[in-house]
Amino acid sequence: MNSEKDLKKQHPQSAEVLKSGATTTPDVDIFVNDEEILLVADMPGVEKKNLSIHVEDDTLTLEGVISAQFEGTAQREEFHAGVYRRVFTLPKGLDAEKTRAEFKRGVLYLHLPKSTAVKPCRIEVKAG
């Protein structure tokens, strides 16, 4: 019943944003290996300088302004200029300081390395 309240508590950032213009949700793939979590987001039409990646506590916010210009009058429109926005809750055990981002051909690759404390390690068993 109070699940909505709980959700708001969990994701204070994901409350509805009042902003002018259309907001689009980018398509995202998430991969994980022993070293890192890799987030890949399709954000075509965004210039590197108009892309913002924000980490606060355990909340990751991706935002990008579509700066593509269309010439003439629209005959058919399947996408609009506007803003991409998506908010994620990060798991514990990431080394936020070492986060690395690449932006190539309208695709964002965000590498979130795991902190050394949670990396799996092999424990040798000694013969007694």
Added chain:
Amino acid sequence: MFRNTEDIDKIFGTMGFFKNQMNRLFDDFENERRSFTTAGSWPRTNFYEDEKYLTVYCMLPGIAENEINIKLHNNLLTIKGERQVDMDGSYTVLRKERNVKSFSRSFSLPIEIDVEKVSATLKNGILTVKLSKAKNEKPKKISVQAV
């Protein structure tokens, strides 16, 4: 029960009216849904037109210029290609939303195009195809003479 056949006609007329209204409601609903889900139409494409050009904008994130194949034949514009996935095998997939399959879309163009003057550019994952309108497509003023 009915005073005359006119009343019966009125009732059937009203029923017919409601039937049409309901059909329209369902049609609108279906149409809305078709344009809302874009699963069948990837990449998303915009068409813009001005006096000289018909410009096509395609959302193609993560695709290199040599992976796109554009063909214009008999006023049929085809854009196709394949998105390469360069992910090494050590990763486990947690979420998969991005379309990685090969894509192909064809558009039958409403106007005559000057095939010699077509240019295509790719910037930040958006493909722009500029199609120059053929000369005879430009509006021509016809003056009327008094006889």
